[in-house]
Amino acid sequence: MTDKHKNKMQKLKEKVDAGIAAADQERGVMIVLTGDGKGKSSSAFGMVIRALGYHYKVGVVQFIKGEQLSGEELYLRDQCPEVDFYQMGTGFTWNTQDREGDIEAAQATWAVAKKMLTDDRYHLVVLDELTYMLSFNYLDESEVLTTLKNRPANQSVVVTGRGGxxxxxxxxxxxxxxxxxxxAYRAGIQARRGVDF
Amino acid sequence: MTDKHKNKMQKLKEKVDAGIAAADQERGVMIVLTGDGKGKSSSAFGMVIRALGYHYKVGVVQFIKGEQLSGEELYLRDQCPEVDFYQMGTGFTWNTQDREGDIEAAQATWAVAKKMLTDDRYHLVVLDELTYMLSFNYLDESEVLTTLKNRPANQSVVVTGRGGxxxxxxxxxxxxxxxxxxxAYRAGIQARRGVDF
Structure with missing residues (x-):
């Protein structure tokens, strides 16, 4: 029984070690977190915690959100001097119902993001809900993609949102x-402060 | 064109508002983040940021991990006095290859988690990689489930890991x-400090 466990674990260890040995490139990565489930933005903020653990400089740009105060805003904006935090601040587009105003706000927000994406002092840049700006055609896709591709080699970037x-x-x-x-929401449970926002 | 956009957004707003109105229960939630993709643990840490934004008390218990220093450990343990952070600290089970020792460590770690899950001062408790303890039968499933179900009504809990x-x-x-x-890993890119760990 113990030997069986040992053998099984030994094989698992060899597999894991081989995978680690095969990964020999070291550079910043681009991560996209998409889908309809809960956890996209929060996952990006978790990576912010990891970067802060090593005292790296972090930029966070939130597209869309802004009407409802959120825990991440309160924390990153007020309690994290190492984080440059910027929020579009016009609320969800289905609330504003003003396409021209939304496009203007998206482009001003993108200008902030673009500065970070060309500044190699940022180890990590989070572009929260950027995908919607692309889906709604509020930003020029080819400009966004080119900027992302040409970012500093050591910089990682996380993009969140459905579609895109x-x-x-x-x-x-x-x-x-x-x-x-x-x-939970579908079972009639309200979004929870300090968990969902 | 503008009217079409307005109508579309108005319909979307009605749908969103109806969903919000239907959610009338307010209590702590239990969230499970599973699957084979990147983003489970980091999503849990992002919720920690949200809770900290409101100055809530948070407990984080990491099962399994411990050999490699991580950004979340450095940050939550050393820079967040509001977070009670505990780590099993025996490394991955495929490294230790010692079933009896692993079970002992898992049970000692569970004892820490259980204390948090019966203490209503914790607004949020993260049980990172708890699922593996259940899959490996290191912990008694029915005890874990009963404790989770009986936790304080206002406490939210996040469980991460594949399977479970x-x-x-x-x-x-x-x-x-x-x-x-x-x-990225499959394309030969190393896990990135301040992003992946």
């Missing part, structure tokens, strides 16, 4: 699709 | 499956 098109996923190193298996 | 069995998902309010679409 296949070209975005093609240039990414890592793509995770967060699939909703079930959601 | 269907009973765990059944008692959860929200389950997200993080599916790997692609991963």
């Amino acid at each position: 098109g296949s070209a975005l996923q093609e240039i990414a190193d890592t793509v995770s699709e967060i699939r909703e298996v079930k959601h | 069995g269907s009973a765990l998902q059944e008692i959860a309010d929200t389950v997200s499956e993080i599916r790997e679409v692609k991963h």
